[in-house]
Amino acid sequence: MATTPTPKSPHGSEGKVGEGAPSPRHITDGELKVLQNCLRRWRTEVAGDVTDLQENIHALTENINGMYEEEELKKFPYVLHAVLVHEGQASAGHYWAYVRDHTHNKWLKFNDIAVVEVSWEELQRESVGGSGNASAYCLMYVDANKRELFTEAADSETGQVTLSLDSLAEDLRRLVLADNCRFEKEMADWDSEQVRKTSGVASYEEVTVVSEHKAATTSTQTGTSGQSQTAPPSPASHLSISDVPPQSPPAAAVGLETEHNQITYERSTLAIERVRNIYLKSGADEALYQAYEDEYQRLHELAEKCDNVFPKQDLRLKSGVIYFIKNSAPQFVIERTIYEQFAFKGLTFDNSCKSIKKAALKKMESMVLTKEEMETYKRWHENYLAFRRTLSLLVLGLESFHNKENYVEALPYFVYAYKFNTTLIPENKYHSVDDRLIAVYRRECLLQVNDQCAQAFESDEEREADEALRIIEEYVVPCLGVLSMSKYSEDNSAAEDIRDRWYSFLGQEINASLQEKFQDFLPKLIDVSADACNLKTPTMTRLRKTHDLGDRYSEIMAVVTQSEVYSFNSKSATS
Numbered sequence: 001m002a003t004t005p006t007p008k009s010p011h012g013s014e015g016k017v018g019e020g021a022p023s024p025r026h027i028t029d030g031e032l033k034v035l036q037n038c039l040r041r042w043r044t045e046v047a048g049d050v051t052d053l054q055e056n057i058h059a060l061t062e063n064i065n066g067m068y069e070e071e072e073l074k075k076f077p078y079v080l081h082a083v084l085v086h087e088g089q090a091s092a093g094h095y096w097a098y099v100r101d102h103t104h105n106k107w108l109k110f111n112d113i114a115v116v117e118v119s120w121e122e123l124q125r126e127s128v129g130g131s132g133n134a135s136a137y138c139l140m141y142v143d144a145n146k147r148e149l150f151t152e153a154a155d156s157e158t159g160q161v162t163l164s165l166d167s168l169a170e171d172l173r174r175l176v177l178a179d180n181c182r183f184e185k186e187m188a189d190w191d192s193e194q195v196r197k198t199s200g201v202a203s204y205e206e207v208t209v210v211s212e213h214k215a216a217t218t219s220t221q222t223g224t225s226g227q228s229q230t231a232p233p234s235p236a237s238h239l240s241i242s243d244v245p246p247q248s249p250p251a252a253a254v255g256l257e258t259e260h261n262q263i264t265y266e267r268s269t270l271a272i273e274r275v276r277n278i279y280l281k282s283g284a285d286e287a288l289y290q291a292y293e294d295e296y297q298r299l300h301e302l303a304e305k306c307d308n309v310f311p312k313q314d315l316r317l318k319s320g321v322i323y324f325i326k327n328s329a330p331q332f333v334i335e336r337t338i339y340e341q342f343a344f345k346g347l348t349f350d351n352s353c354k355s356i357k358k359a360a361l362k363k364m365e366s367m368v369l370t371k372e373e374m375e376t377y378k379r380w381h382e383n384y385l386a387f388r389r390t391l392s393l394l395v396l397g398l399e400s401f402h403n404k405e406n407y408v409e410a411l412p413y414f415v416y417a418y419k420f421n422t423t424l425i426p427e428n429k430y431h432s433v434d435d436r437l438i439a440v441y442r443r444e445c446l447l448q449v450n451d452q453c454a455q456a457f458e459s460d461e462e463r464e465a466d467e468a469l470r471i472i473e474e475y476v477v478p479c480l481g482v483l484s485m486s487k488y489s490e491d492n493s494a495a496e497d498i499r500d501r502w503y504s505f506l507g508q509e510i511n512a513s514l515q516e517k518f519q520d521f522l523p524k525l526i527d528v529s530a531d532a533c534n535l536k537t538p539t540m541t542r543l544r545k546t547h548d549l550g551d552r553y554s555e556i557m558a559v560v561t562q563s564e565v566y567s568f569n570s571k572s573a574t575s
Helices: 029-066 120-127 170-199 256-263 265-274 276-282 284-304 320-326 331-342 351-366 371-404 407-421 435-458 462-484 489-507 512-526 546-562
Strands: 003-005 016-018 026-028 078-088 093-101 106-111 114-118 134-143 152-154 161-163 220-222 228-230
Touching: 026 029, 078 120, 106 120, 120 134, 170 256, 170 265, 265 276, 265 284, 265 331, 265 351, 276 284, 276 351, 284 320, 284 331, 284 351, 320 331, 320 371, 331 351, 331 371, 371 407, 371 435, 371 546, 407 435, 407 462, 435 462, 435 489, 462 489, 462 512, 489 512
Parallel strands: none
Antiparallel strands: 003 026, 078 093, 078 134, 093 106, 106 114, 152 161, 220 228
């Protein structure tokens, strides 16, 4: 049988077509003919498949081109409104959007903070895909017959073109309105933060404890009703605490009412939203009147529910007005506070809101207060924000106690919360936080810290024992005098238990290196003063937003009520 020799390499070796690649040494004519026939058959089959694919593509293209040629489908025209583009891979990348300006027939590219005009060709180039790694993943169309979606209105004050929200569906309009409100709130917070930084003033919602506050004073003022009203004393502190922030500035320096307006911002926007129809029919003054009445009624109803929802919630956190109502503040304090909510500079999300804000400012100008009344007004706001600071400290302490079981971290919060709470002189039970609750957790925290340190000292490990003595001297000893002079007998007993635990080591064998430190430490357990509590201030933590403090309070109180540390015994949080 005839064979065809395999080609030789330039060096004369057989069986190598390419260097290192094995190949048959001999191919017969019959084998070569079979191979050629197979290749011809495969080529024919592939060509047939390609022809079928081309025919299918052509058929699909015709179907696509003709699918909207039906008259029924031409009755409701839609136009392309936006194109969302992704560049990158499935796991990572970058997004941007093209949105059509229908009035001027232009396309705008929204790419992070940059908004630029682009051509249709550029949009197609970056959206169609097929080249590079960017392509559109979502196309948005709008009804071409609803031109009111693109009708623009100009602001009467600035001339700036704005898009009316009235043409949107109700659920979408509320969504946009809520988002606008959040954005306005962020801008207002940012402005306040810049003012605070430039003036060196700490925010009233920062959890910090003031070393000295202006002395508590009580002045009798005459309210709008003509009856004599007693203003609450301004919060004062007689604490001797190391490393405390500087003295708080007077109310006028930071704008206490502005702080309250930021707390109630979301409720104010909702109140304005509810009177939109009144504004459209009767104007800003009527809308403001109704918004005030609605808000006044709502806050009175919440004030009446305070005891009913405790301990799950403390409704005083929702608004200073609730705090004022529960503490029988003068009527002019309540009225001015509500009107200031609607005059807040952050309320600028649409024309109706701006008009109502102007009406509120005009109303406030007509509410002329004497110098004494303004001082009374400021003191009420000072007291409310001091109450919020006290409750913030308590919340942070409870979170550290229950959620982290970090008793060393929790202790300063309870100590400061209790002492700061004493500055809120309780003319009635709603002025301050339940001091029994704070006292119980302060005591339990001290006992837990003391027990942990005593166990570490008993381990006879020098490093752990040293750390235990340091914690006792830094955290426990400064509080013993406070417990010894406390009005609660349980605190007095706890102070003695703490001392007894350490006195018990006197009869035990102690490492020689620890014995000297222990002897130096013991006198400090006895020589304590109730007038000074040299405990370091807790870490400053921001609880700036109303819902943040309120939600965190509710969450941690749910834990407290399930624990065995404190029993409320159906008593009010404010008792």
